[in-house]
Amino acid sequence: MKQNLFPRTELFKISIFILICYFLPDCLAYGFAEPIVATTSGNGGFWLWKLLGRLHPLAVHFPVTLLCLAAILEVATLRNFTSRLRPGIDLLVLIGAGGAVIAAILGLLLAGQEDYSGDLLALHRWTGVATAVLSVLTAFVLYIVEKKERWKLIKVYRGVLIFTAVGVTAAGHYGASLTHGDVYLTSVMPWTDDYENTPAGEKKFTLVSLQEGGKLDPAKEVELSVQVRAIFAHSCYKCHSSDKIKGELRLDQKDLVFKGGKSGPIIIPGQPEKSELIRRITLPRSHKESMPGKGKALSTEDIALITYWIKKGAPWPDKGQKSIYRVAELKPRLPALPPVTKELQNPVDLWVNQYFTKNKIVWPKVVGDRTYLRRIYMDIIGIVPSPEELEAFIKDTRPDKRAIWVRQLLNRKEDYALNWLTFWNDALRNDYSGTGYITNGRYNISDWLYKSLESNKPYNQFVKELLNPTEESKGFISGIQWRGxxxxxxxxxxxxxxxxxxxxxxxxxxxxxxxxxxxxxxxxxxxxxxxxxxxxxxxxxxxxxxxxxxxxxxxxxxxxxxxxxxxxxxxxxxxxxxxxxAKPQNGRLYRTLVNRVWGQLMGRGMVAPVDAMDNEPWSQDLLDWLASDFVARGYDVKELIYLITTSKTYQLPSVGIKDVNKLNTTDYKFTGMLRRRLSAEQFADAVSRTIQPVYADSSLQYNPAGKEKPNPLKTPFVRASLVKNDGFLTALGRPNRETVITGRESQANLLQAMELTNGKKFNEVLKKGADNWISQYKESEIIIREVYRKAFGRDPLPREIMVAKKMLGPTPQSESVQDFLWAIVLLPEFQFIF
Structure with missing residues (x-):
């Protein structure tokens, strides 16, 4: 038997210290705070039993952590039962079993003393009891294995331990559902109906404004009513709507709200102190009549809002009145353009100037040639400009050279199609592999989509062919026929x-x-x-x-x-x-498209989010004018892109945002395009063009428009927009496209950091790239200068050369060049569109 790394006594001391560090904060912050209040609650029952019962939430966390950790460590020692981790695992199992028994006893006390009931309680109770029994059984079998040396029972012990860990997790889940509501987990999942961040209207009433006296004007009455209804919807509809009627009470219609339930009216307008609703929502959570019965208790602000609403007479717009929600106009609108000035001729700039004047925003100076060229290259064709292209652009002395180069890029049909293919693949949930393709429950529209983009098909025709599809374009409305x-x-x-x-x-x-x-x-x-x-x-x-x-x-x-x-x-x-x-009278169709293209080029739509077109845009006139002009120009998407990218507005310096949660708020102020990270496909293509092809295997990608050579760019790499999804692209943000995706996160995340730090594909690219650079250039300084020119379109600064030389040494080696290339592609200058 191997010698343990720590003596058992030392391991025991360390374990106790860890457990105290875990246990003590819970005691102080949670376990002893509620029970002290419970002693004076006066709700019946001996106070000590209530006190002990209310320690259950504290005690139950203990065995969950210990038994799950023991199971994980046991899996780690499958090949060596007597590993140096054995004393620690034994201790975790022993204390976890004791903790599970104590937690079960306290839980039974809590259920007996408090007003809990229902199927969920029964599930929680019996899974908890079963877990306690299993944990004791686990400890007993482990004792037999070690003390009686019954080594044949090791598998039995491990099986019972794993089953116990699963059981204690299930018991914890049911307990969380009991205290936090059965949608506690699903409420943070955007694809579920319970998603808690579903837009519910802007909150314009605060606790301070609730103290205002006098009669509310009609607009404020509507705002107040909307917010109260939103509270009802998120916290009360689960039990009191047409879907489920508890206590004969419904809160989803005005007449039914004021009718009340089986106990009578719940609202007395003007008298919150006499309203049953207020009594229920202000009761202690332990009271059987406390509302809401499921989920989290209402916040202080919510209760104050409902109280204020009743005090003001409980206003609720009648049916037939104008909608209480903002509803965008359907028909098109063509506002008259502001007058042209000496500095501003582009219609986009004329509307933005009007907006800037209103909001007292000063026009910043436009970006330089280097930044602008990289910006239009990435936005229009999705690849970085070569050093030669950048040099030619800088030397171009024509006063309208920026507009000329934009037109040249838009005329590169294949490049344009390959870049915007990513945008439309996301939106039309089209991909080259995935759920449904094997069983013919889903159809690929790649050929149709590529040809449509390459030919710049008018958008009205584009929409018609998707809604009234041919065999090539039917995949969008055919949906996914999920199994089961x-x-x-x-x-x-x-x-x-x-x-x-x-x-x-x-x-x-x-x-x-x-x-x-x-x-x-x-x-x-x-x-x-x-x-x-x-x-x-x-x-x-x-x-x-x-x-x-x-x-x-x-x-x-x-x-x-x-x-x-x-x-x-x-x-x-x-x-x-x-x-x-697709008729021109459908202004919403064309506003939506214009808003999406603006959002793609500028980082945020005029209306945000782009899937909520009833929200108010920061410039209604600009949105309406662009949509009407788009129709007048023959539904030409490229002309729309040209108009935006040649505007002074597009050429303003990029803007960072500290709090992404404020990106979609109604008080957002536009001052320029948002600084954004390259998409997964753009990053892969930039690496391919600068260092080494990320994708070169033609078996990986879709062959656009039936071409013999699947790479129309005639470059030594395959564009990432054409390849099947993989771990590398997934980590960088490419979705699975089983649902519509109309925007990607520009924020870095842990998965991306792990992939770019130690990802297999990325490391292979860096290694091959390093070998290629060394085979071409033998001197470190030449490699440094050439990499900088290809990656950033500029020469390195003296300080950058000095640092890079220290990294590469006088004679560049493969590993040091790999590190250098890795550092280059992780720089913000490479990863962002500025």
Whole structure:
């Protein structure tokens, strides 16, 4: 048997110290804070049992941590049971078993003394008891193995330990669900209906403003009502809406709110102190009548808001009045352009100048040639300019050279298509592999999409061919036919309705695909009526996956766009939809496209997020004018890009943002394009062009438009937009495209840091690149200068040469050159568009 690294006594001391460090803060911060209050609660029951019961949340964390850690360490020692970790594992199992028993006893005390009930409690109770029993059994089997030397029972012991760790995790999950609500985990997942960051309108009332006296004006009444309804939606609808009615109370309609439940009215307008609703939401959380019964308690601000609302008479706009939500105009609008000035001729600049004047913003000086050229190269064709191209641009003396070079880049059809292919692949959830392709539950539209971009197909025709598809373009509205049972809100026809509304109309129908939306006026019936356009049979409406017995109508979301013959075959319905949607009168369609392109080039849309086109843009006039001009110019996307990229506005210095959470707020002030990180594909291509091809294997990529050579650039690398997704691109932010993606995070993350630090593919690229550079140049300084020219389009500064020379030495070696190349591509100057 191997000698342990630490004597058992020393290991025991270390373990105790770690446990105290873990245990003591919980005691001080949580465990002893609530129970002291409990002694004076006066809710019945002997105070000591309540005190002990309320220690359960503290005690239960202890065995969860210890037993899970023991299981992990046990897995790490599968090949050597008597490893030096054995004393520590033994101690963890022993203390974890004791802790589990204590936690179970305290939990039973808590359940008996407090007003908890329901199926979730039963699950938590029995998983907790079972875990306590299993943990004791684990410790007993371990004792037999070691003391009785029954080595054949090692597998039994390990199996019981793993099962115990799973059990204690499940028990902890049910406990968290019991105290925090059964959507505690799903509320932070953006793809679930419980997502807690679903837009619910801007909060304009604060605790200070609630102290204002006098009568509210109509606008403030609407704002106040919206915020109260948002609180009801996020905290109360789970039990008190059309989906679930508890206590005969519904809070999703005005008449039902004021009617109350089985106990009578819950609101007395003007008298919050006599309103049952206020009494319920201010009760201690331990009280059986405390509301909300599930999930987190209402915040102090929420309670104050509801109290203030009732005090002001509980205003709630009646049906038939103007929507309480902001609804963007559907029809197009062409505002008159401001007058041209000596300095400003581009229409974009004229509108931005008006905005700057209003907000007292001074025009900054435009960026230099080097920054501008790299910016248009990355935005239009997605690759860095070569040193020769940059030198030619700097030497170009024509006064309109920037506009000329933009036009030249837009005329590089293949390069343009390969860059914007990434943007549209994300939006149209098209990829070269993934869920559904093998089973024909999903169809690839790559050929159609590449040809459409290469030929600069007019956008109205582009939309028509996606909505009324050919065999080549049918993949977008065909959705993904997921294997197994999928809920009603994800059937293929509903996916089509959601995807079309999101991509082309900047509208999120996902909430309304399950139930009436509480963040907009869209109803469940509206979502099903739109989904019916894509169905070959009439759909039955399902509310939260429960059939209602009602059959859906068939119509476009806006009646002003025309009608759909509900009795026609699906092919006819799609043709009608395509014609109606793409007509010039659909201003929303073209505003959405203009906003997306602006967001792609400037880092943020005029409306943000880009999928919420009912939000207010920072310049309504600029958005409306660009959309109308886009239609007037023949739906030409390249002309739109030309207009934006040749504006003085686009040439302003880039702007950083410290708090990304403020990016989509209504008080955002535009001062220039946002500084942003290269996309995964752009970064890979930049590395390929500067150091070494990241992708060169033609078996990895889609062959655009059936070309014999899959690389139209005639460069020694394959553009990353053409390759199948892999770990490298995933780490850098490329999504799986099983859902619509209309924007990527520009923030660095841990996965990206790990990939760029120790990723296999990236390290291989650096190694091959280093060998190639050494084979071409034998002197360190030449390598340094050439790498700087290719990576940044400039010569290195004297200090940069000095530092790099120290790294490479007089005779460059492969490893030192790898380190140098790695440092170069991680510099912000390489990774960002400035």
């Amino acid at each position: 049972v999928v809920n009603a809100s994800q059937r293929v026809e509903m996916q089509a309705a959601q995807n079309v509304s999101q991509v082309f109309l900047g509208l999120n129908l996902k909430c309304a695909s399950c139930h009436d939306s509480f963040v907009s006026d869209w109803k469940l019936a509206d979502a099903y009526a739109f989904a019916n356009v894509f169905a070959d049979t009439t759909l039955e409406i399902n509310r939260c996956d429960v059939p209602t017995g009602k059959m859906a109508d068939t119509k476009i979301l806006w009646k002003e766009l025309g009608t759909i013959d509900k009795n026609a075959p699906v092919e006819v319905k799609l043709k009608q939809l395509a014609e109606n949607m």
